[in-house]
Amino acid sequence: MSAFALAWRSLFRQKRRSLLMIAVVTFGFASFALAGGFIAQSFEALKEGTIRSVGQLQIVDRRAVGRAEEATLEFGIPDAPRARAVAAAQPGVAAVLPRIDFVGLATVGARSIPFLGIGVDPGPEAAATLASGLVVSGKYLSGDGGEGIVLGTGLAKALEVKVGDRVTLLATTPDGSLNAADGVVEGFVDVKIKELNDRYLAAGQKLVENLLQSEGTASKLVVFLRPDADEAKTAAALEKAMAAAGFPVTVLRWEQLATFYGQVKLLYIGIFGFVGAVLVTIVILAAAIVMTMAVTERTREIGTLRALGTRPAGILRMFLAEGVLIALTGCVAGTALALVIRAVLNASGIMLPPPPGASSGTPLHVNFYLLAYVAGLVAMLATMTFAAFFPARRASRVAIVDALTHV
Amino acid sequence: MRTDPAGPLVAADGVSRSYVLGAARVAAVRDVSLAVRPGEFIALQGPSGSGKSTLLNLLGLLDRPDAGEVRVEGRDGQALSENERSDLRRDRFGFIFQTFNLIPVLTAEENVAYPQVLAGADAAARRERAKELLASVGLDSKADVRPDLLSGGERQRVAIARALANRPAVVFADEPTANLDSRTADDILNLMRRFNEAYSVAFLFATHDPRVVERARRIVRLHDGAIESDVTT
Numbered sequence: 001m002s003a004f005a006l007a008w009r010s011l012f013r014q015k016r017r018s019l020l021m022i023a024v025v026t027f028g029f030a031s032f033a034l035a036g037g038f039i040a041q042s043f044e045a046l047k048e049g050t051i052r053s054v055g056q057l058q059i060v061d062r063r064a065v066g067r068a069e070e071a072t073l074e075f076g077i078p079d080a081p082r083a084r085a086v087a088a089a090q091p092g093v094a095a096v097l098p099r100i101d102f103v104g105l106a107t108v109g110a111r112s113i114p115f116l117g118i119g120v121d122p123g124p125e126a127a128a129t130l131a132s133g134l135v136v137s138g139k140y141l142s143g144d145g146g147e148g149i150v151l152g153t154g155l156a157k158a159l160e161v162k163v164g165d166r167v168t169l170l171a172t173t174p175d176g177s178l179n180a181a182d183g184v185v186e187g188f189v190d191v192k193i194k195e196l197n198d199r200y201l202a203a204g205q206k207l208v209e210n211l212l213q214s215e216g217t218a219s220k221l222v223v224f225l226r227p228d229a230d231e232a233k234t235a236a237a238l239e240k241a242m243a244a245a246g247f248p249v250t251v252l253r254w255e256q257l258a259t260f261y262g263q264v265k266l267l268y269i270g271i272f273g274f275v276g277a278v279l280v281t282i283v284i285l286a287a288a289i290v291m292t293m294a295v296t297e298r299t300r301e302i303g304t305l306r307a308l309g310t311r312p313a314g315i316l317r318m319f320l321a322e323g324v325l326i327a328l329t330g331c332v333a334g335t336a337l338a339l340v341i342r343a344v345l346n347a348s349g350i351m352l353p354p355p356p357g358a359s360s361g362t363p364l365h366v367n368f369y370l371l372a373y374v375a376g377l378v379a380m381l382a383t384m385t386f387a388a389f390f391p392a393r394r395a396s397r398v399a400i401v402d403a404l405t406h407v
Numbered sequence: 408m409r410t411d412p413a414g415p416l417v418a419a420d421g422v423s424r425s426y427v428l429g430a431a432r433v434a435a436v437r438d439v440s441l442a443v444r445p446g447e448f449i450a451l452q453g454p455s456g457s458g459k460s461t462l463l464n465l466l467g468l469l470d471r472p473d474a475g476e477v478r479v480e481g482r483d484g485q486a487l488s489e490n491e492r493s494d495l496r497r498d499r500f501g502f503i504f505q506t507f508n509l510i511p512v513l514t515a516e517e518n519v520a521y522p523q524v525l526a527g528a529d530a531a532a533r534r535e536r537a538k539e540l541l542a543s544v545g546l547d548s549k550a551d552v553r554p555d556l557l558s559g560g561e562r563q564r565v566a567i568a569r570a571l572a573n574r575p576a577v578v579f580a581d582e583p584t585a586n587l588d589s590r591t592a593d594d595i596l597n598l599m600r601r602f603n604e605a606y607s608v609a610f611l612f613a614t615h616d617p618r619v620v621e622r623a624r625r626i627v628r629l630h631d632g633a634i635e636s637d638v639t640t
Contacts, residue, residue: 009512304508307469308569309497309525311490400469404504 003314007321010294011329017290018326024286025330025384026337028279029376033338034345035272036372041365043265050258052130055097055222057235058252059087059242064220065250072102073174073217077247080218086245087221090238092229095128097121098218100208104171106151106201108159115155115201117171119208119218120145128224131189131202138163138187145204149183152200156188163187169203173213181211223251280383287326287387291319295391302395303403312396319395323388327380334380335373342366414481415442416499416576416609417466422475423632424461435461437632438475443577446607448600450614450623458632459613460581466611467500467579468492480576497525501570501578501608503599505585507562509554515541515565516550522572533572540568544598560591567598577609578602584616596622 011018064075077083080098087096100119105112122141126132131150132140141148149167151159161167163185170180183203191200209215225234235251242249255262295302302315350364419441425434436458443449443466451459464470465477468484477484479495487495496502501522509518516537523533541547544564554562563583570578580599584592600622603610612619620626628636 006510006512013512300506300508301510304502304504304510306493307467307496307502307508308522309493309573311493313490314525401464404469404508 003317003321004325007318007325010298010318010322011325014294014297017293021286021290021326022330022333024283025327025380026333028283028383029331029334029380030338030341031279032276032376032379033334033369033373034341034366035275036375037338037342037367037369038364039268039272040369040372041367042268044367045362046261046264049130050261051224051254052128054254054257056225056231056254057223057238058254058257059083059096059221059223059238059247059249060219060252062248062250065252071174071176072172072212073100073214073219076100076174076214076217076219077221077249078217080216080221083218083242083245083247083249084221086241086247087223087238090234090241092225092234093223093238094226094229095124095224097124097128097222097224098205099220099222100205100212100214100217101219102171102208102212104169104201104211106155106159107168107170108161108165111159112170113155113158114199115151115169116196116199117169117201117203117208119203119205121205122148134189134191135187136190138185140187140189141202141204143204144206147182147184147207148186148204149207150187150189150202151185152197153188153190154194154198155200156185158198161185169201169211171211174217175213179211179213181207183207276379280379283380283383284387287323287384288391290326291323291388291391294322295319295395299395299398299403299406302398303400303406306398306400307404316392316396319392320385320388323384323392324381327377327384331377331380334376338373339368342368415444415478416480418442418478419462419466419472420476420478422462422465422472422477424458424465424470424472434632436465436472439629439632439634440475441466441627441634441637443609443611445576445609446603447609447611447625448603448623449609449611449625449627450620451612451627451629452614452620453629453635455615457629459629461632462629463579463581463611463613467502467577468496497522498573499576501573501575503563503566503570503578503580503583505582507554507559507566507586509562509565509569511554514551514553515546515557515561518554518565519568519572522569526573536572537568540571541565543602544568558591559587560594563587563591563595564598567595567602571602571606571608574606575608577611580610580612580614582614582616583612584614584619592616592618 061075061077069075084096084098087093098121102117104115104117106115122143122145126140136153141150165185167183167185168180169183170178173179191197225231231253235253239251305315345364345366352362352364419439421438421440422436423438424436425432439462451462453459465472471485479499519537519540520533523536538550541550544567546561546564549557549561584595587595596618599610602608625639627634
């Protein structure tokens with residue numbers, strides 16, 4: 001008759017109370033597992049979206065780190081096609097996309113709206129990023145882009161244009177002169193952030209080079225890696241190879257670029273950490289009450305066990321084992337409950353409201369995230385052990401004679 | 408450690424014990440010396456409050472005296488750690504209580520086997536010993552029954568079997584017949600006497616029951632926490 005066997009039998013003394021405590025752990029664990037799965041899914045989606053947007057690595061001119069350009073392409077990478085070829089030749093690199101960042105004025109008739117422009121190589125850009133998936137009307141750029149442009153929905157609305165309309169683009173060249181080029185609207189995109197939708201414009205590299213009169217210069221090279229590539233090692237190898245080829249560049253990792261990702265992650269961790277702390281507190285309080293009642297009710301029995309030769313540590317183990325068994329039983333039931341709730345939620349089609357800064361909501365989806373289940377199990381075991389410890393310690397220290405005469 | 412085989416199993420030497428009751432300190436046992444030898448069948452007799460149970464608890468290492476010492480087979484009980492005292496109770500003592508004190512979630516057989524679990528006996532050995540003891544108290548057919556389904560007499564028989572599980576040197580019995588009817592009490596006392604004679608295990612009773620006194624070979628009478636008389640019959 002081990003401490004666990006005796007503890008297991010003891011759970012059936014006060015069935016209703018044990019069930020209530022197991023139910024508390026069950027709901028606590030299920031909440032932990034579901035919240036963990038939801039957070040993990042959110043982080044994963046946010047990370048995926050961030051990488052698809054900014055790339056896994058970015059190659060930028062060393063002068064561009066921590067500084068803003070005062071003139072267009074001030075810190076651009078000259079001879080970008082050769083730089084792109086050097087980067088693409090590195091092991092682990094799946095794709096290298098040139099990007100040209102610029103600002104300007106989009107004009108249609110009497111309407112002129114400032115825009116944030118991006119020059120891309122349309123084919124690889126569409127293949128590696130979410131760009132083509134953001135199109136809500138028309139189509140994304142193709143081939144070398146030609147005269148095609150893609151507008152954010154807000155910018156398109158402000159300009160009152162439709163697919164096929166012509167838009168005149170005005171921008172400052174690197175040497176400070178003003179230049180203009182015509183573009184044809186190919187499609188509209190929803191980039192999910194309202195402020196950006198109001199200013200977003202993408203065009204083929206050729207059109208942008210023509211507008212800026214900057215052939216062969218890119219603001220940055222966006223790098224996507226193969227799934228098996230080591231991000232840090234590839235970044236270091238890239239920087240070395242680029243330097244050897246005469247490009248004074250720095251390779252930035254996506255986490256350095258995506259401050260928004262870090263902020264959102266911290267916010268989520270803060271919110272769910274608080275909810276988790278509340279959950280743990282509820283479980284601790286409930287468990288402490290249940291275990292204290294168990295110790296009080298069984299004081300005479302504790303005295304008997306001690307009289308028969310059970311050491312104080314044996315009494316401590318017995319009550320801790322009860323706490324652990326409640327935690328384990330609750331976690332098993334909680335796993336089943338979490339899986340059922342997860343299936344129901346994922347099938348419900350519930351749409352989440354847009355997060356701050358975003359323009360559209362996303363369907364609720366809760367991942368099966370094993371780590372959340374393991375963390376839930378560890379948290380519940382630790383919580384129940386902690387909650388049971390003090391009543392158990394009191395039980396182990398009770399004076400035998402007092403315990404035997406306890407009423 | 409067993410020193411002199413002819414010496415006392417348990418001996419109290421000038422022990423005193425008092426309790427705080429409200430604002431007053433009440434002396435339950437005062438300067439008592441008593442030795443229990445192998446095979447003795449002793450009744451501690453006296454009115455309520457005379458200190459019988461307190462003395463029993465001190466001799467059984469369930470409590471510590473304020474003064475004096477209790478020696479178990481030559482070892483000073485005061486000098487032992489809580490774990491050592493637990494081990495001594497497990498290996499050398501048996502206990503029988505007025506209210507039986509069986510573990511309600513264990514069957515009769517598991518209750519009897521429990522002290523052997525503490526002693527680390529293997530499952531087969533403790534099962535065999537528990538069955539043997541239950542048979543000797545006439546409860547072999549109730550091995551799988553839980554205490555709540557047993558009568559008072561049956562429960563006390565299980566408690567006796569449990570007290571003997573680890574082949575103790577002394578069994579301490581605190582009012583073992585107080586909750587039993589007259590006939591059952593007689594049966595229980597005969598049973599204990601039988602074990603006393605068959606295995607030379609010493610029995611020390613704290614009792615009001617004249618039937619116990621009738622069967623005792625030594626009667627120690629307590630009054631106001633002190634020994635009034637100690638008579639061997």
